[in-house]
Amino acid sequence: MSEVNTKPQIKSDKPKKSPAREWFDSILFAVVAATLIRWLFMEAFTIPTPSMERSLMVGDFLFVSKLHYGTRTPRTPLQVPLTHQKIWGTEIPSFSDAIQLPSFRLPGFTHVKNGDIVVFNFPTEEQYPPDLRTNYIKRCIGIPGDVVEVRHRQVYVNGKETQNPPRMQLSYFLETTNPDLNDTFFRQFDIVNDYRKGSETYNWQPIEQYNDSTKANALVGYKLVTNAETIEKFRQFDWCKKIVPYDEERPAKPSPYSQIYGGALMNWTIDNFGPLTVPKKGVTIKLDSVNIALYGTVIQKYEDNGKVEVTPTQITVDGKPVTSYTFKQDYYFMMGDNRHNSYDSRYWGFVPEDHIVGKAVFIWMSIDPNPESFWNKIRWNRLFRIIE
Template sequence: MNWKFWQKENKDTKPKKKKSRSREWVDAILFAVIAATIIRVFFIEAYTIPTGSMERSLLIGDFLFVSKVNYGPRVPMTPVAFPFAHHTMPLTGTKAYWDGVQWKYRRLPGLSEIKRNDVVVFNYPQGDTVALEIQDVDYYKMVRSEGWDAINKHYTVVSRPVDKRENYIKRCIGIAGDIISMKDGLVSVNGKPEKLKSTGQMTYAVTFKTADINFSVFEDLGFNISEDINQSSPNTYSFTGTEPMMDKVSKLDFVQSVKEVTQPEGYQEKDVFPFDPKRNWNADNFGPILIPKKGMTVQLDSVSMPLYERSIRIYEGNKLEKAGTGWLINGKPATSYTFKMDYYWMMGDNRHNSLDSRYWGFVPEDHIVGKALFIWMSYNTNGSFFNKIRWNRLLRGIN
């Protein structure tokens, strides 16, 4: 008895082998990667603004923190992926994920629902198919312009899972169940006109009384002369600016007139959603459009199908076929369809320089990434090193 007890004591008190320095480093790095991934997926993530579609609410070079908690963290749909890479490895250019394992869309409970005017980060809805050589150009737009054969024969075309599509940031203009329309550049939601935010931009035609203009005046008003002002005729210039900025321009003694520029009603812009030749819609005049809502049923006919065909087929995963004068859904005749998800209408604040829902339609709820919270850093590529940091934008909230 004593001998066995002595054996146990000897075994328990035997000194443990100390970890090597390299093993300690590996354990520390592994822990840091796992912790950072959990924070990034379920709590908060950093993003940067690459384009001017949200100017002047958000500027190129703004670095944001985006909350996953507000709308509820989305459980990864493509769980096997390289940490901190989105869809492409930075050096090799190869896929940063393996789509052999795909999980169904699930979202944990959040603090709130998406509200109108929220600034939202989401996966680009039409990013399901990409031509790798020219990823900055919308694949479906190229197909409409040049034909399917021309694009698929000359480019490497790939498909991407929902959570590996490009990240976009826009303002939510309409939520599920809303009716959206636009006339002369002014959006209406459920019949109520909604003016552009004071930080949003439109295009204006400014006519001067004289050709002798000191353009430094406009720099003092916040304009970037090389980007925001372009000459269209001897005394008339095209300005891109906010309503408050243009009010100041109109009060200058050498300005004859300031007029907002929009496309005429009835003019058809072929790349505007839903790409229906029977609808004479453009980026400044369209609608009304009913945004799909979970549980909402629509009749399937020649009027509704251009609006909802992609949502039924691509976003909700049904096999949709035309059969004579009617439709087949998953092989069965259907005269109506009931939506399984909520959808949203997103638009950029820089209204005439934004690729948004006017050009690709609805954003499904499973594409929602999170809510933009605040700017933690803002960096201007022009000027000296010290002046490159936009100090007045640091830690600024996003409205």
């Protein structure tokens, strides 16, 4: 006896998706999911310059957490998903600034602290909206209200000497009797020159001096960019006569051509800088000539004050002179760990709070752009390293 299916048959009027439609839906879902993850939780970055060596190396691939400091709401909503400034592989802008929204920050589980390695939008890049400016990565040296100072290359915060990053790099002069030091030798100590087009970096280079007796240039030593641990190793070689640090002293008087923050009013250098107070939300300052030189750009460009005009002796807001000012948001002072090869707050000033992107948390891949051989292309010892 055969069985009979007595269950009612349900016929669906919904048409079956075509393969093309299924592919489209899958891609759309992936793009939406990736966009939300990138905006809310985590974003991948790569290190293109040596300003954070050797804490971060050129060719490091890292993840940056948006959750630590809180995710920013989009200021420029009209943008192609998963792009930044331009559409991939073209010079076509990936956004329209026809709509600009106020920026808010969702709650995070911490705040930017001294010593954090932070990704932020470069403040002075005015051709882009604030949330689409080029991403920079530096170490936070001063938080709102801190007094930052550099004395003979050593950083002080609020009058106290700070602990230097363990892999921080500085410039040194090595006087030697050995004329045969070369790339192979220096590479043993991770002192490598980067000859990429348009961004040459000389972490070692010979220094020559004219010799009157031979009527020719003669090698006297090498200029090195490295860390203190490596310098101590060099001191053990018998051909090492001496190693001295480069220290850019304060000039006798301010130079009107100085590119250091503070301009012609301050006689600061990258190695002898400050003291400088980092602006803090709610703090009021008197607008004298010194404070105008130090904070006039902040008031004019980052505080949404309307029409602001700044002269060496006066600031006007919408045509009205102001003699004091209360900051509307917090600011931060950033420096690269490669202290003599970093374009940072010593040159261009403070990072506004609404420019903070996130905290660098770990390296997941590292590729040497100038390996000795194909087998050394991947830096295996840097994979899945927590960033300090």
